[in-house]
Amino acid sequence: MQRQINAIDFWRGYALIAIFVNHIPQNFYDQLTHKHFSLSDSAELFVFLAGWSLRHVVGPPEDPKPTSALLHRLLGRAVTLYVAQMAIALLATAMLAAAALVLANPLFLEWHNAAAIFYDPVRAHIGVVLLSHQLGYFDILPLYVVLMMIAPLVAVIHRVAPHALLPISFAIYLVSLLFGITMPTWPVNGQWFFNPLCWQLIFVLGFSMSRDRGPGGWVKKNIGWIRICAAPVVVVLSIMSIFNLWWDPTTVPEPKLLFIIGKTFVTPIRLIQFLALIAVMSAAYPYIVRALPGLVSFLSRLGRNSLPVFCVGSLLSLAGQIVRFANDGGFVIDTILVGTGIAILGTVAWLAEWRMRKD
Amino acid sequence: MRGGPIAFGLLGLMFAAGAAAQTHQPPPGSPSAVQKQCADAAEVGFGPVTLPHAAKALRDRKRLKVLAIGATPLNERDQTQGHYARVEKVLETNFKGVDVEIIDRGVSGEIARDGAERIKTEVALVEPDLVFWQVGVADALALTPAGELKATLSRTVVWLKEHNVDVVLIGLKxxxxxxxxxxxxxxxxxxxxxxxxxxxxxxGHYESIEAIDRLRRQEGETASELDLSDAGSNCLADFLSRALAVGLFAKPRGDRSQAPAPVDNATAPGPPTQAPVSATTGSPSDPGAAAPSKPPQ
Known part of the structure; x- marks a missing residue:
C-alpha cells in the first residue's frame, strides 16, 4: 500500500533532485542547491533518511517483526542495492565509451575514474564487483550497500540493547577519525570517497531519531529548544561557508580529523552543521505542504521510490554532463537538461507506483 | 653540499642511460621504443623554477612526501603499477638512499574548485613537501569558465606556497x-x-603527446586518438620523474650562474628510463607555451 505524503519522503525526494543537479557540475542550477550555503550537502540528507526509513522495516516497538523476517528483508534489500549498483556502473561505463566514440574524444574513457575499467579491465572488473572500484558520482550507492549490509546488525543491536546502538556507532566513528581508518580502493590506489566507518553514524542517527523512544523520543520532546539552539549554528556556519571564513586546516591540533572539514570522514563540524540544519529545516515542512502541495506530492513520490529514482538520476546526471559538453553548455541547455531530467525522474517514480498498483 | 652525491648519482644515471640509448636500437613497438619516442617527443623549457621545499626534504630527511590530487593517471602498458608507483620507483632509483612516498588522493572527475578545497584538507592530513595536481580535464569537460579556473588555481597555488609546499601541475592531455x-x-x-x-x-603533457603525434606522422604512421592517449600515459611517469629531478636541482631565480646547465632534451640523455623532460614554466622559451597548437593536417 502506498504511503501517505510525509516529511521524510518529501525531503528524500528533495535530496534525490539535489543530487541529480549537483552531479552535473557547473550547470546553472547547481548553485541554487543548499550545498552552496551549507557545509553539508544532500549526501548526508540521503543517508540520514535512509537510516530513518529503516523504521518501516524494523516496525514499531509494540509490534516488532520477527527477527528472522527482519534479517531476511534487510539482506534482501542489500542484495537489491548491490545489483542496482552493478547495473548502473555497467550502463555508465557504456555511456562513457559511447561518448568517446561518438564525440571522438578519448578523454571520456578516463573521466570519472573509468580509466581503469577501459585500460586495466582484468583487475578493474574485479574491483567493480567488490565495490573497491567506483566511478566518480557513482559512489553513494556502494556506501548505501555497505550500510544496508550492516543494517541487520543495527536492527539486532537496537532490539537487544537499544541504548547501546548510538554509543557503539559513535565509537566506531571516533576511532576512524582518531586513527584515520578508511576503506581502500583497488586497483586504483586510493580510498572510498564516502568512508563507511564514518558515514554509518549518520545512518544510525537517522534510525535512532526515527524512533519514539530513546534519543529519538528525547529529540522529539525537545525539538523546540533544539531548534532555538540550532538556528544560530546554521546561520553562523552558513555565513562562514558563503564567505569562506574557515580556519586554516594546517593549524588545527592533532588529531586533525576532529577539527578539519571533510566529506570523506564526515568530520564533526560537518556532522554538527548537518544535524543543526535538519533540526531547523524540519520546522519548514508544514508550511511547505500548505504553500506548495503539488511540489510536496511530486517530491514525496520521488522519495517513496528512491532506489529507481536514484539509479535513473545517476545515469541522467552523467548523460547531462556529456550532452552539456557536446553542446557547449549555457543557461538554455542547462534548463533543458535539468527540466527534462526532473520530468523523467517523476515519470520513473510514477511508473514504479503504477506497476506496484497493477501487481 | 649535502645534495651533491644525489646530484652526481642522477647525472651518472642520466649519462649511463644516454650511452645505453646510443648503443642499443630497440625494435619498434618494444617498451624501450616507446620510451625513446617519449624522449624524442620531449620539449624543453626549463626556467629557473625550483622545488625548494621538496629539495629541502630530500636534503634534510632523505624523504620526499608527495600528495597526488586530481584524476589518478594510469599506466596502460604496465598494469601492475600506476604512474605514481612508477614515479616513486624512478626517483628512488635515481636518488639512492632516498625514500619517496606518493600518497594518491585523486578523485577522478573532480573539478578544480572542489579539488582546491580538498587540497587544503589533504595537505593538513598528509603534510606533504610537494603536490602533484593533475588538473584541467574535468574542468574542460564540465565547461568551467576560464576566469573561475584561473582564480581557483592561483588562489590554491599561493596557499600551497604560503604553507611551504611545492606544486607541480599536470595539465591537459x-x-x-x-x-x-x-x-x-x-x-x-x-x-x-x-x-x-x-x-x-x-x-607539459599536452605538448609532448602532440610531439609524439607529429613524430609518428613524420615516420608515416597514423596513430589513432587512443594510440596517442596510450602513448601519453606511458610517458607521463617519465615526464614527472624528470621534471622533479630538474626542479629539485635547479637554482632559484637570480642564481642562474650556478644553476646546472640546462638540459637540452634533444641531445641530453634522460634518466634510466630514457624519460623525456616536459616540465615547463610556461615561459616564452617554452615552445609548447609559446607556439599555439596546430590543428591536425
Whole structure:
C-alpha cells in the first residue's frame, strides 16, 4: 500500500533532485542547491533518511517483526542495492565509451575514474564487483550497500540493547577519525570517497531519531529548544561557508580529523552543521505542504521510490554532463537538461507506483 | 653540499642511460621504443623554477612526501603499477638512499574548485613537501569558465606556497580532436598562465603527446586518438620523474650562474628510463607555451 505524503519522503525526494543537479557540475542550477550555503550537502540528507526509513522495516516497538523476517528483508534489500549498483556502473561505463566514440574524444574513457575499467579491465572488473572500484558520482550507492549490509546488525543491536546502538556507532566513528581508518580502493590506489566507518553514524542517527523512544523520543520532546539552539549554528556556519571564513586546516591540533572539514570522514563540524540544519529545516515542512502541495506530492513520490529514482538520476546526471559538453553548455541547455531530467525522474517514480498498483 | 652525491648519482644515471640509448636500437613497438619516442617527443623549457621545499626534504630527511590530487593517471602498458608507483620507483632509483612516498588522493572527475578545497584538507592530513595536481580535464569537460579556473588555481597555488609546499601541475592531455576546440584550449592556456605567473613547474603533457603525434606522422604512421592517449600515459611517469629531478636541482631565480646547465632534451640523455623532460614554466622559451597548437593536417 502506498504511503501517505510525509516529511521524510518529501525531503528524500528533495535530496534525490539535489543530487541529480549537483552531479552535473557547473550547470546553472547547481548553485541554487543548499550545498552552496551549507557545509553539508544532500549526501548526508540521503543517508540520514535512509537510516530513518529503516523504521518501516524494523516496525514499531509494540509490534516488532520477527527477527528472522527482519534479517531476511534487510539482506534482501542489500542484495537489491548491490545489483542496482552493478547495473548502473555497467550502463555508465557504456555511456562513457559511447561518448568517446561518438564525440571522438578519448578523454571520456578516463573521466570519472573509468580509466581503469577501459585500460586495466582484468583487475578493474574485479574491483567493480567488490565495490573497491567506483566511478566518480557513482559512489553513494556502494556506501548505501555497505550500510544496508550492516543494517541487520543495527536492527539486532537496537532490539537487544537499544541504548547501546548510538554509543557503539559513535565509537566506531571516533576511532576512524582518531586513527584515520578508511576503506581502500583497488586497483586504483586510493580510498572510498564516502568512508563507511564514518558515514554509518549518520545512518544510525537517522534510525535512532526515527524512533519514539530513546534519543529519538528525547529529540522529539525537545525539538523546540533544539531548534532555538540550532538556528544560530546554521546561520553562523552558513555565513562562514558563503564567505569562506574557515580556519586554516594546517593549524588545527592533532588529531586533525576532529577539527578539519571533510566529506570523506564526515568530520564533526560537518556532522554538527548537518544535524543543526535538519533540526531547523524540519520546522519548514508544514508550511511547505500548505504553500506548495503539488511540489510536496511530486517530491514525496520521488522519495517513496528512491532506489529507481536514484539509479535513473545517476545515469541522467552523467548523460547531462556529456550532452552539456557536446553542446557547449549555457543557461538554455542547462534548463533543458535539468527540466527534462526532473520530468523523467517523476515519470520513473510514477511508473514504479503504477506497476506496484497493477501487481 | 649535502645534495651533491644525489646530484652526481642522477647525472651518472642520466649519462649511463644516454650511452645505453646510443648503443642499443630497440625494435619498434618494444617498451624501450616507446620510451625513446617519449624522449624524442620531449620539449624543453626549463626556467629557473625550483622545488625548494621538496629539495629541502630530500636534503634534510632523505624523504620526499608527495600528495597526488586530481584524476589518478594510469599506466596502460604496465598494469601492475600506476604512474605514481612508477614515479616513486624512478626517483628512488635515481636518488639512492632516498625514500619517496606518493600518497594518491585523486578523485577522478573532480573539478578544480572542489579539488582546491580538498587540497587544503589533504595537505593538513598528509603534510606533504610537494603536490602533484593533475588538473584541467574535468574542468574542460564540465565547461568551467576560464576566469573561475584561473582564480581557483592561483588562489590554491599561493596557499600551497604560503604553507611551504611545492606544486607541480599536470595539465591537459593532447587530443587531436580537441586541438581546435576553443574551450579546451582556453583551459590549457589558463593552466599555462598560472604556471607562468606563479613560477611553478608544469608537466607539459599536452605538448609532448602532440610531439609524439607529429613524430609518428613524420615516420608515416597514423596513430589513432587512443594510440596517442596510450602513448601519453606511458610517458607521463617519465615526464614527472624528470621534471622533479630538474626542479629539485635547479637554482632559484637570480642564481642562474650556478644553476646546472640546462638540459637540452634533444641531445641530453634522460634518466634510466630514457624519460623525456616536459616540465615547463610556461615561459616564452617554452615552445609548447609559446607556439599555439596546430590543428591536425
Amino acid at each position: 593532447y587530443q587531436r580532436s580537441l586541438a581546435g576546440n576553443e574551450g579546451f584550449q582556453r583551459i590549457r592556456k589558463v593552466i599555462r598562465d598560472v604556471v607562468r605567473e606563479h613560477e611553478i613547474l608544469r608537466v
